[in-house]
Amino acid sequence: MLRTREKIFCYVVAFAFILFLLAPIVWLLSTSFKGQLDIFADPPRLIATVTLDNYREVLGDRDFMHSFLNSILVSSGTVILSMILALPAAYGLSRLRSKTKVGLLSWVLLVRAAPGMIYVIPYFMAFNELGLMDTKAGLILINTVFTAPLAIWILISFFDGVPGEIEEAAFVDGATRWQTFTRVALPMAAPGIASAAILVFIFSWNEFLFALTMTRFESKTAAVAILNYMGYEGTEWGKIAAAGILILLPVAIFAIGIRKYFVQTSAGGVKG
Amino acid sequence: MADVTLNKLTKSFGPVEVIPELDLTIPSGSFTVLVGPSGCGKSTLLRMIAGLDDPTTGGLEIDGDNVLGKQPSDRGIAMVFQSYALYPHMSVRENISFGLRLAKTDPTEIDARVEEASKILQLDPLLDRKPKQLSGGQRQRVAIGRAIVRHPKVFLFDEPLSNLDAALRGQMRVEIMELHKRLKATMIYVTHDQVEAMTMADRIVVLNKGNIEQVGAPLELYDTPQTPFVAGFIGSPKMNMIEGAEAEAHGGDLLGVRPEDITLSTEGSGWSGRITLIEQLGSDSYAHVVTEHGAMIVRCGREASDWLDREVVLTPASDKLHIFRNGHRVSA
Numbered sequence: 001m002l003r004t005r006e007k008i009f010c011y012v013v014a015f016a017f018i019l020f021l022l023a024p025i026v027w028l029l030s031t032s033f034k035g036q037l038d039i040f041a042d043p044p045r046l047i048a049t050v051t052l053d054n055y056r057e058v059l060g061d062r063d064f065m066h067s068f069l070n071s072i073l074v075s076s077g078t079v080i081l082s083m084i085l086a087l088p089a090a091y092g093l094s095r096l097r098s099k100t101k102v103g104l105l106s107w108v109l110l111v112r113a114a115p116g117m118i119y120v121i122p123y124f125m126a127f128n129e130l131g132l133m134d135t136k137a138g139l140i141l142i143n144t145v146f147t148a149p150l151a152i153w154i155l156i157s158f159f160d161g162v163p164g165e166i167e168e169a170a171f172v173d174g175a176t177r178w179q180t181f182t183r184v185a186l187p188m189a190a191p192g193i194a195s196a197a198i199l200v201f202i203f204s205w206n207e208f209l210f211a212l213t214m215t216r217f218e219s220k221t222a223a224v225a226i227l228n229y230m231g232y233e234g235t236e237w238g239k240i241a242a243a244g245i246l247i248l249l250p251v252a253i254f255a256i257g258i259r260k261y262f263v264q265t266s267a268g269g270v271k272g
Numbered sequence: 273m274a275d276v277t278l279n280k281l282t283k284s285f286g287p288v289e290v291i292p293e294l295d296l297t298i299p300s301g302s303f304t305v306l307v308g309p310s311g312c313g314k315s316t317l318l319r320m321i322a323g324l325d326d327p328t329t330g331g332l333e334i335d336g337d338n339v340l341g342k343q344p345s346d347r348g349i350a351m352v353f354q355s356y357a358l359y360p361h362m363s364v365r366e367n368i369s370f371g372l373r374l375a376k377t378d379p380t381e382i383d384a385r386v387e388e389a390s391k392i393l394q395l396d397p398l399l400d401r402k403p404k405q406l407s408g409g410q411r412q413r414v415a416i417g418r419a420i421v422r423h424p425k426v427f428l429f430d431e432p433l434s435n436l437d438a439a440l441r442g443q444m445r446v447e448i449m450e451l452h453k454r455l456k457a458t459m460i461y462v463t464h465d466q467v468e469a470m471t472m473a474d475r476i477v478v479l480n481k482g483n484i485e486q487v488g489a490p491l492e493l494y495d496t497p498q499t500p501f502v503a504g505f506i507g508s509p510k511m512n513m514i515e516g517a518e519a520e521a522h523g524g525d526l527l528g529v530r531p532e533d534i535t536l537s538t539e540g541s542g543w544s545g546r547i548t549l550i551e552q553l554g555s556d557s558y559a560h561v562v563t564e565h566g567a568m569i570v571r572c573g574r575e576a577s578d579w580l581d582r583e584v585v586l587t588p589a590s591d592k593l594h595i596f597r598n599g600h601r602v603s604a
């Protein structure tokens with residue numbers, strides 16, 4: 001049991017950290033409801049005259065909304081493709097008992113750890129040849145190169161947590177390896193799958209470098225489309241803030257909606 | 273019902289030989305307990321019968337069929353694991369019927385079998401619950417139910433009661449014995465607990481370092497252990513062992529006598545010693561006595577509770593002595 005002073009210390013540290021993390025978002029939210037004059041008021045005010053003009057204009061901007069829809073499609077596609085590849089890969093690696101497992105995992109991590117910039121030129125040339133430039137499929141593909149290793153690393157620990165005896169019970173019950181994977185291991189790793197899916201979605205949603213270099217207009221994502229509000233005539237901070245909040249919303253809703261999977265456990269299957 | 277035959281079976285993990293060449297026939301319909309200390313290879317043996325591990329060499333037959341290379345589900349066996357191994361995301365009903373659903377059994381047949389098993393194991397009110405909503409005993413009963421519905425030729429139990437508390441263990445022991453009486457199936461039960469082995473088995477196989485020390489009925493093993501290992505392993509408290517001149521005097525190099533085969537008195541002839549501790553179990557009392565031949569445990573009456581720290585005389589029953597030479601029994 002924590003003593004009162006320790007509890008207070010924990011709360012203070014936690015709140016300070018949350019404030020540090022949320023401060024830019026609070027500023028963004030505040031700016032999104034301000035007019036141009038209030039944004040540059042001196043001294044700055046957190047709460048000014050509330051206006052919905054920024055949102056009205058961003059939501060009425062067909063280019064931005066097109067990019068927003070692209071973001072949803074590309075991120076969802078990346079989640080699906082990453083999971084299709086990462087789930088069997090993570091399960092296989094988790095069940096591998098040879099020394100090659102460590103080597104394989106290192107290679108998987110290396111792909112993820114390498115800076116994205118070094119992939120830009122080869123992919124740019126390859127995509128040009130393959131006709132994948134400025135396509136959602138191309139963007140999904142390149143995002144998956146980076147998100148699948150991340151998903152594999154997250155999922156392995158969850159598959160490691162599925163007790164061997166439960167799988168053996170399934171074998172005795174007549175399940176094949178594939179049936180054991182799909183009907184026993186996958187449902188038991190559901191919290192891990194949810195966690196991996198959220199992180200893959202967020203990574204893909206926020207991805208900027210490839211979206212900037214591999215798209216023109218047709219497949220431009222929302223993260224890149226914000227740049228449209230930084231023109232020669234000046235920067236439209238209100239619209240940028242409103243667009244930023246709109247970009248943040250799906251991720252926040254997705255994370256909150258799927259939160260329960262983080263705390264779900266596989267309790268009861270084996271003696272704990 | 274089916275008999276199980278292990279023919280010159282061996283198992284090695286890399287350079288480590290866990291089971292040297294072993295022959296064993298488990299008769300059809302018997303309740304055979306494989307007992308031995310941790311690491312003696314009993315679970316490995318069970319896993320090879322189940323098909324979860326492959327033997328290094330040798331043959332394995334179930335009901336006359338060579339089952340080597342066959343999948344666990346094609347061997348006509350069902351297994352109950354120590355950790356229950358229930359599917360946590362499935363209800364009790366789904367857990368029990370999982371194997372039948374995989375085999376694409378007719379749904380009406382599945383319902384009938386689940387009902388039959390749940391009636392035997394009193395699981396009716398629990399069928400729609402998830403494993404985490406059950407107690408340890410109920411979970412193990414579900415695991416047994418999962419085995420029953422498959423109508424296996426051979427039931428395999430891998431230390432199924434080890435995770436239960438003492439009271440529940442006693443209750444489940446009776447339930448499994450009643451189940452055997454009812455189903456009359458061959459049951460192979462692995463445990464390290466010799467009390468479980470003695471109370472449940474109609475045939476005990478004592479294993480030590482992968483070798484079979486002795487096979488027989490519980491009382492046969494208790495009354496006439498063929499090796500010092502079996503003599504020491506079967507029975508609680510353990511058999512008293514005496515080496516040296518006293519053993520030589522009886523024609524062996526090791527002399528064994530059970531705690532209940534020694535009479536304790538304050539005078540007379542026998543081994544002299546001093547009581548250092550008395551364990552009161554209610555029905556019995558056990559005196560720990562330091563004698564000229566080493567420390568011994570003797571079953572005694574309640575009157576001995578006043579004898580703590582007193583000099584006493586131990587008189588073994590001459591017809592209950594177990595004499596061993598070179599690791600083997602020399603007396604009947």
